[in-house]
Amino acid sequence: MDERRVPEREAATGSRLHLMPAVGWRFERPWGYLEPRTELWNTAYELDYGERDTQRSDSPSRSVALTSIDSGLVFERELALGGREYRQTLEPRLNYAYVPRTDQSELPDFDSRERAFSWDQLWSAQRFSGTDRVGDLNRLSYGVQSRLLEDASGQDRLSFGVGQSVYFDDRRIDSEGDADTLPDRPEDNPSVNPESRYQATRNRSPLVSRLDWQINDRWSSGAEWLYDDHRERTERSSVDVGYRHPEGHVVNLGYRWEIEGFDPSVLPGDDGFRDYSREEWDLSFAWKASTNIDLIGRYLHDQTNDRSLEQLAGVQWNNCCYGLQLVWREWVDDNDTARINDDFNDRGLFLRFVFRGLGGVGQDADSYFEQTIPGYRPTAL
Numbered sequence: 001m002d003e004r005r006v007p008e009r010e011a012a013t014g015s016r017l018h019l020m021p022a023v024g025w026r027f028e029r030p031w032g033y034l035e036p037r038t039e040l041w042n043t044a045y046e047l048d049y050g051e052r053d054t055q056r057s058d059s060p061s062r063s064v065a066l067t068s069i070d071s072g073l074v075f076e077r078e079l080a081l082g083g084r085e086y087r088q089t090l091e092p093r094l095n096y097a098y099v100p101r102t103d104q105s106e107l108p109d110f111d112s113r114e115r116a117f118s119w120d121q122l123w124s125a126q127r128f129s130g131t132d133r134v135g136d137l138n139r140l141s142y143g144v145q146s147r148l149l150e151d152a153s154g155q156d157r158l159s160f161g162v163g164q165s166v167y168f169d170d171r172r173i174d175s176e177g178d179a180d181t182l183p184d185r186p187e188d189n190p191s192v193n194p195e196s197r198y199q200a201t202r203n204r205s206p207l208v209s210r211l212d213w214q215i216n217d218r219w220s221s222g223a224e225w226l227y228d229d230h231r232e233r234t235e236r237s238s239v240d241v242g243y244r245h246p247e248g249h250v251v252n253l254g255y256r257w258e259i260e261g262f263d264p265s266v267l268p269g270d271d272g273f274r275d276y277s278r279e280e281w282d283l284s285f286a287w288k289a290s291t292n293i294d295l296i297g298r299y300l301h302d303q304t305n306d307r308s309l310e311q312l313a314g315v316q317w318n319n320c321c322y323g324l325q326l327v328w329r330e331w332v333d334d335n336d337t338a339r340i341n342d343d344f345n346d347r348g349l350f351l352r353f354v355f356r357g358l359g360g361v362g363q364d365a366d367s368y369f370e371q372t373i374p375g376y377r378p379t380a381l
Contacts, residue, residue: 011049011050011052011054011108012045012047012048012049012056012108013047013048013050014045014046014047014048014058014108015045015046016043016044016045016110016131016132017043017044017045018041018042018043018131019042019043020039020040020041020042021039021040021042022037022038022039022040023037023038024036024037024038025037030074031073031074031075032071032072032073032074033070033071033072034069034070034071035069035070035071036067036068036069036070037067037068037069037070038065038066038067038068039065039066039125040063040064040065040066041062041063041064041065041066041131041134042061042062042063043061043062043063043107043131043132044059044060044061044062045059045060045061045107045108046058046059047059047060047108056106057106060106060107060108062102062104062107062134064099064100064102064134065099065100066097066099066125066126066134067097067098067099067125068095068096068097068098068125069095069096070093070094070095070123071093071094071095072091072092072093072094073091073092073093074089074090074091075089075090075091076088076089076090079148084150084151084152085150085151085152086148086149086150086151086157087148087149087151088146088147088148088149089145089146089147089149090144090146091144091145091146091147092142092143092144093123093141093142093143093144093145093163094140094141094142095122095123095140095141095142096139096140096141097124097125097137097138097139097141098125098137098138099125099127099134099135099136099137099138100136101136101169101172101173101179102134102136102173102179103177103178103179103180104132104133104134104173104177104179105176105177105178105179106177107132107133107177108132109132109133109175109177110130110132111129111130111131111132112128112129112130112131112132112133112175113128113129113130113175114127114128114133114135114174114175115127115128115129116236117205117206117208117226117235118208118224118226119161119163119208119210119224122141122143122163122164122165122205122208123141125137127171127173133173133175133177134173135171135173136169136171136172136173136179137171138167138168138169139165139166139167139168139205140165140166140168141163141164141165141166141205142163142164142165142166143161143162143163143164143208144161144162144163145159145160145161146159146160146161147159155214156212156214157213157214158212158213158214159210159211159212159213160209160210160211160212161209161210162207162208162209162210163207163208164204164205164206164207164208165204165205166203166204166205167202167203167204167205170182170200170201171199171200172200174196174200182197182200182201183196183197183200184197185197202230204229204230206226206227206228206229206235207226207227207228207229208224208225208226209224209225209227210222210223210224210225211223211224218243218244218245218246219241219242219243220241220242220244221239221240221241221242222238222239222240223237223238223239223240224236224237224238225237233259234257234259235258235259236256236257236258236259237256237257238254238255238256238257239254239255240252240253240254240255241253241254242374242375244375247288248286248288248294248377249285249286249287249288250284250285250286250287250373250374250375250376251284251285252282252283252284252285252373252374252375253281253282253283254281254282254283255280255281255282256278256279256280256282257277257278257279257280258277258278258279259277260275260276260277260278276304276305277304278302278304279302279303279304280300280301280302280303280304280309281300281301281303282298282299282300282301283298283299283300284296284297284298284299284372284373284374284376285297285298285373286369286373286375286376292317292318292319293315293316293317294315294316294317295314295315296312296313296314296315296316296327296369296373296376297312297313297314298310298311298312298372298373299311299312302332307332308330308332309331309332310329310330310331310332310372311329311330311331312327312328312329312330312331312372313327313328313329314326314327314328314329314369315327318354321355322353322354322355323353323354324351324352324353324354325350325351325352325354326349326350326351327349327350327351328347328348328349328350329347329348329350330345330346330347331345331346331347332344332345332346333345333346
C-alpha cells in the first residue's frame with residue numbers, strides 16, 4: 001500500500017491514554033427525575049508516523065468537557081383492557097447537552113466514527129463512537145414515551161415514544177477534527193457526501209418514533225421511523241417480528257430501509273459509500289429439534305438490487321462428551337466496499353468438532369450465530 005494515500009489521521013501508530021473523570025447527581029422520585037452530569041475527556045497520545053513526512057505533533061493531547069442535564073416526569077393511571085389490569089404511563093423527557101467546539105485536527109483517528117442518528121442519540125452527548133473524536137454539540141432534545149405495564153407480571157406489553165432534537169449551533173467537528181470549517185456544499189464539491197452539509201447545519205433532527213409490542217409471551221414486534229419534517233421525507237425505517245419458544249426455538253423477520261447518504265461519516269469517494277437507498281429483508285431461525293440437535297438458518301435479501309446477500313443453513317449436535325457444528329453459507333463478498341460492481345458470491349462449508357473440556361478443531365461459529373440470529377443462544381460445546 002502507498003502510505004502517502006492513507007489520510008494522516010489514520011497513518012500513525014502509537015499509544016493512547018484516555019481518562020474520563022465524571023461528576024453528577026441524580027434526584028429521583030416516583031413522579032420524575034433530574035440528573036446533571038459532566039464528564040471530562042482527557043486523551044493523550046504518543047505517536048509514530050514512520051517515514052511519513054508530516055507537520056503533526058507526535059505527542060498531541062485534548063481535554064474537553066461533555067455536559068448534560070437529563071430530566072423526566074412520570075404520570076400513571078390504572079387501565080383495564082380485555083379483562084386484564086394494566087398501568088399506563090406517560091413520560092415526557094427533556095435532555096440538554098453542551099460540548100464546546102475543540103480543534104482535534106492534530107489527533108489521529110484510531111477508532112472513532114460519527115454515529116448515525118437514532119432514538120438513543122436523542123439522549124446522548126456523544127456524536128462519535130470511540131475516543132479520538134468528541135463532536136461539538138449544543139442541543140435540546142424533547143420527547144414523550146408511553147408504556148403499558150401488565151399488573152400481574154410487571155412486564156412491559158406496549159411502549160411507544162416520539163422525540164426530536166433542536167440545535168442551537170452548527171456541528172463543525174467531523175472525522176478530520178477541524179473546528180473551523182463546515183462540509184462543502186454538494187454543488188461546489190461533488191466529492192462530498194450530499195447529506196454532510198445538511199446534517200451539520202440543520203436546526204433540528206429528524207423526528208424519531210419507536211414502537212415495541214410484546215404481543216404475548218412468545219411473539220414480539222418493534223418498529224422505528226426517522227422522518228425529516230423539514231424536507232418531508234423518511235430517512236430510515238425498520239420493522240421486526242420475533243418468536244421465542246420456552247424450549248429455545250427462535251424465528252425472526254425484519255425489514256430495513258435507509259436513505260442514500262444517511263451515514264454522515266462516509267463520503268462519496270470512500271469505499272463504504274452507498275450510492276443507493278438500502279432496502280433489505282432478513283429472515284432467520286433457530287430450532288431445537290431435540291436436546292442434542294439445533295437447526296439454524298438465515299436468508300438476507302437486498303431488495304434494492306434484487307439479490308441475496310446471505311444464505312445460511314447449519315446443524316449443531318452435542319452429547320455429554322463431544323459436539324459438532326456443520327454450517328453451509330453463501331454470501332456476497334463486497335471487497336470491503338459498498339460498490340456492487342465489484343461484489344462476488346462466495347460460499348463455504350464449515351465444520352467444527354469439539355471434545356468437551358479439551359477444546360475443539362475448526363472455527364468457532366457461536367458468536368456469529370448470536371449476532372445474525374437475534375434471540376438464539378446456542379448450546380455450549
